Amino acid sequence: MADQDRQALIVVLSHRAGLTVTDERLLPAVAALGATSCGADTAQDGRRLWAVLDL
Numbered sequence: 001m002a003d004q005d006r007q008a009l010i011v012v013l014s015h016r017a018g019l020t021v022t023d024e025r026l027l028p029a030v031a032a033l034g035a036t037s038c039g040a041d042t043a044q045d046g047r048r049l050w051a052v053l054d055l
Helices: 026-032
Strands: 002-004 007-014 035-043 046-054
16 A cells, blocks of 8 residues: 555565466456456466555
């Protein structure tokens, strides 16, 4: 978690290798909760999900 310019960045990390790409329904659901931006990526060492929220 980090904050800047009255916004918070929330990052969720998973260190399980071999995870599939994030479900296509997840990011629109996060955006609907009020995230100003959000995203996901998958690498060999796990997955990262992030969202920026206004404070």
